[in-house]
Amino acid sequence: MANRCYIRSVAQVSCQQPLCDDWLSAPLSHDGSYAGAVEPQTRGVISPGDARRMGKILKRTVCTAYSALTSSGIEMPDAIVTGTGMGCMENSEKFLTDLVLNGEHCLKPTLFMQSTHNTISSLVAITLKCHGYNNTYSHGALSFDSALLDAWLQLRSGGIASALVGAHDEVTPSLARILEHTHPEYAFISETSMAAVLSAEAGEGPAVVVEDVRMANNWTAEDVAAYLGDEDRVIIAGTNGNALNDEPYARVLDALDAPRTVLRYKHVFGENFSAPAMAFYVGATLLTRQAMPAFLVEKDGGHGAGAPLESVTLLNHAGLAAWSVVRLRRL
């Protein structure tokens, strides 16, 4: 029998107040189509000597990892698995700008070393002195789901007993301008840093498990609908109010034979390649807190106010026929 995969903790840095759940009761609202992350306090987490070499995404990553590990009671995970669409974008921009302006002779070594995608996951390992499994997935909007699937399979099979799984993407103003053209399906662009500690053993407090992780790159809306069962009563979808983005989700929901309660999160946390990680964060938080704030509800499918929230299903469309379905359940 496969092991269970418990969510021991989650932590986020985004355009909401960082490293807390204040967004549940008082979400920050942002005007315009782009908002950067609210930076966390690094003092006490990262030494000034280390912080001076870190770009913003690395500081956010260390802070979310530290927060999630502290909350979980697990100091040293067996594995660190990370998803990122664009990696250390700010450092990459600086490095390439130097390359254009100064040629190849005056390139800064720190920007070179800390501009790759797997810098993020490796920096956490170096900070923790974790010599376990370390992997980075960079698969666009399926980056987080890929990392989650990797950790979930290893936990279920008993290969590891715990994992720090996260997704991190920074969006510089210049990248935001590019994304507005290359991704017309976006509505509100922001930045994401999310860390979760998964374990084969339950911790203290409510037990929430990752019951299923499924990705496919050849699914029609009917295939997705067929995979969703009667138990998928509350769905956290990647809808954002933009018809270009929402149409595939509408086709899936139309193909279902019974109404479902649909929640959304991108209007609160914004969009980028790591945004689906925030659906995971929101789902885990709602199940733990037994909360369902009205501003998340896109469609009321009959889940009664105050009724126990037993499970949520994360539905993520990653373009064309690429989909992911993640089931979270409170035991």
Added chain:
Amino acid sequence: MEELIEQLKAQIIEVLNLEDMTPADIDANAPLFGEGLGLDSIDVLELIVMLEKEYGIRLSNPAEGKAIFASVATIADYVSKNRKK
């Protein structure tokens, strides 16, 4: 020389991202590595790039590095004798 030392201090703070420091916090004669600012080998690489970019100096002999980067004063002395711009 004093003007060059002050300029180098400001450049070191900027290049190494020493956010909490001002030029007045850096003793020109204090060791840059180990004690003093506590810089390391990656910082040396950053300083080598800075010397080439700002002063046109290309260090051809790595063995000279230890003496050149001993302190801000030794860097200033080397720059004043070898600068190309």
